[in-house]
Amino acid sequence: MKKKLLLCCAVIVATALALAGLVPLTAQKKDAAKPLITVLNPAIESKMVDRIPLSPRLDTLDGKTIYLVDINWGGPDAAYSVFEEIKAWFAQNNPSVNIVIKRKAGMYTMDDPALWKEIKEKGGDAALIGISG
Amino acid sequence: MGIPTVGAAGANVVNYARGYDFEYTNGMPIRYVGFPFPVAGQPKSVHHSYVFERNDVVTDKPMMQAIIEAFTAPLTDKEKISGRPPEAKVEPRLLQPMTEDQVQQFFKDNDWTDYNPIIPPTEERVAAMLKGTSLPADKEVKKLNWPGGDRSMTVEKVAVCAVMAGAKPEMFPLILATSMSVPFGNSTSSMANMILVNGPVRNEVKMNSKGNVMGPHNEVNAVLGRTFTLLSKTAGNLHAGKTTFSALGSNIQYNNLTIAENEEDLPAGWEPTHVLKGFKATDSVVTVGTGWTYISSVGEVQRQYPPQFLIRDYMRSLTGMGATVIVTPEVAALLHDAPNSFATKRDLSRWLAENVQKTVSSYWGNGVVSTMNASLAIQGMEPLASQYKLIETNPEELIKPFQAGQVNIVVTGKGQTTWFVTDFGVGRGTKVDDYK
Incomplete structure (x- = not known):
């Protein structure tokens, strides 16, 4: 119970410091603070070829x-x-x-x-x- | 043929044959049996065990049971399909917005890099790169159909990889010309490429042709080779385990042995490589060769043993499929001047072709030579036919594996009497000015 209380206090203090600008927000939301960039795709579409069915199979190999x-x-x-x-x-x-x-x-x-x-x-x-x- | 046909492959390529090759090259869901690896060159006793005792690697059934079933099991619905295939994965021009860290990871996750960080190809950077050429962004530079897929490589796609590799717009025409030879060599062996640049462009873009030329000491040499690799993996769609099968691969594929010839320090009568291939001296030309190996002289030339003798000795270890000897201007001068007196590169090529010898068994004992040349020998092509017959009658006889036209001489670097012998062939060159 005591530990939970201490943890709760720590979160409140950290949030207050962050809002006051004393702790960089980037430390809390590292990725979200970074700018997004749009890049071109280097990959090129590969085209599949037309399907060709297999020849029918043999019933048996005997005598073949x-x-x-x-x-x-x-x-x-x-x-x-x-x-x-x-x-x-x-x-x-x-x-x-x-x-x-x-x-x-x-x-x-x-x-x-x-x-x-x-x-x-x-x-x-x-x-x-x-x-x- | 219209009759039941079954493919047989080693375990190392059977997945490619049944997957990518089916979807993008032949379209027929060929039934394969997979033999344990290795198959080629194994003794009859091993082949006996594969057939009589081992399992097919595709079905895990006894090999002969698998072969019989491949001929007799009724076709599945999938094997009866004909006509248009499912639509391939669409590749959008732009990727979804990401942070730069995410871009780095995303490109690695897709195997689009050489696993060194890339420059993110933003629209702004790619547009700047495109200013290096007058060609329109949507112009197709090359249709890439190896290993299947019929991919259209445009000027813009080349620009994307040029940005990723760290290139500047003034390098772009040279990069475009080099992209004509994408992708890099791909086989079960450790195939690789050599990029050789000749003509005024070497100095215009500030390539290094005069010292430590094969080391990581010049931006353009580094970036040009790297772009070739990135294009091979993206436009070329070469990915380990999917479309490439080499066990060892090649470290050369990081930079593709990118060099510029030191034309300024050629001995009199020794012409630049592109001139020997029919171009004018004032043409800027990039030539891409394919090979596997390069061997350093290690030390400098010694007085008691002229350089052509040691070059000859080292060349005996090459396959005989092709050769490029890379020498410094100092070695070129020793070869050119008396008493060696090779007045031209061709004189040296002829001497090496005449004097490099190896045994019949050593020549035909190489898998690539046997794969490429033995069928020609059986068809009667000389001198291969006569050399092939010697396997049975005199395997220790010495033969000359090279023709003079296969032995290229390139002069680069400066400051020592060192050299390399390589087995890189020199292909047809591409004029850089056509891409300005």
Whole structure:
């Protein structure tokens, strides 16, 4: 009770001093006393691209031909054996799946329309493309 | 292709591929499987474990289960959407009023700074900056579409970053010309940039080209490099973890190796870099190069070992993708005069291309070289094709990784016989007067 009374007195005294100009108001309302400024926004709107739906999925991989396409990230041999391991997995676990491994022409950022055409014309049912990173 | 396609990426970039790249670049919600990192260059045993034993980092399911499901699980409603995307976040020209402290914090919270304090870009300050050019504020300087987003960088947006960096209006044409090369290099490696200024503008804006030129000792060198960084982060929209993926990054991105050539102290017959690129000596030109590394000579040239020999030795550690050798006028004079007698910069470039050698395995052992050049080698491009075949037959054979045209010589600084070798390529220059 005594502590509460002392605290109350201290607040009254501080307020009186502030009103009398003896304690800077900025000490009580630090931010509110600072002037506001308006600045320009450095960011620029990014535009989203049109949405393209995915191709319908397969019911099953049984009997299907899957192309594994190496995009050459890190060089032609950097990740190629990942695709060989995937092929080995299918050979062990679902030999009805026909796996075809291809290297994309050019470096990873370049398009390869000839390969996409080849996959379509040779009856590719699906494709795994990678591996970046 | 019209058939089910699945992307495969390492854990370090799969979130970017499924997020920002989807929204702003390709628009297709491609299903990805994420391999543990690292993938590239790992032995077959590691790749075996990724496929047979490890989980997909996207779904946390066994890798092959994830791959099969990516091909066979029916499409979700989100994966069937076509046409116009949701509207992107609107960026108002003016931000809400704030105290200066709040501005500093707000800009940091949005990753718009280099985490040093900025000058708040008030309308008054930006208007003053715009007086440095005759170009209208709403003129588009460049359309930025890397890493996607199709952002229109206007003269005013460049002025905002110039103010933030502490620039003065008289520097603004140079800053505008430099902004043509925004954003800075961005890859999983520690890519960076070099800003090289040539011509009368160096002296007009009082750049330092004559002493301690690569240190923090000149306002314009500092501010020009900093503006490039701020523009790369704001207009370029490059933010760690969202649109950049480098593990180490680069300290060079704070100032982008901003230098001005000391054209006044070039030896006779050695032309300024912009002249060698086809500009007139009286043109003011800024040239931005991309690279990763610079290595100091550390000490000064010693009598028993001519500078070109030590430069050659240091260049062996570069990838061979490009080089810029930065020398003081004193080193240039030693190289120019008898007995070394390189009458022109091109003579020195040719000598270095002819004499820098590294082993086949060292050359192709670099991930960037393999990523960029191996596919060209496989397609039969010489000399890469012949060099690539040596990986199997003679990996310790020495090859010449540089062409003379890839080796640039820049003279700057003054007062010692020191130099740097760097792997920065020198791109096409931009005339500053076009932005006055």
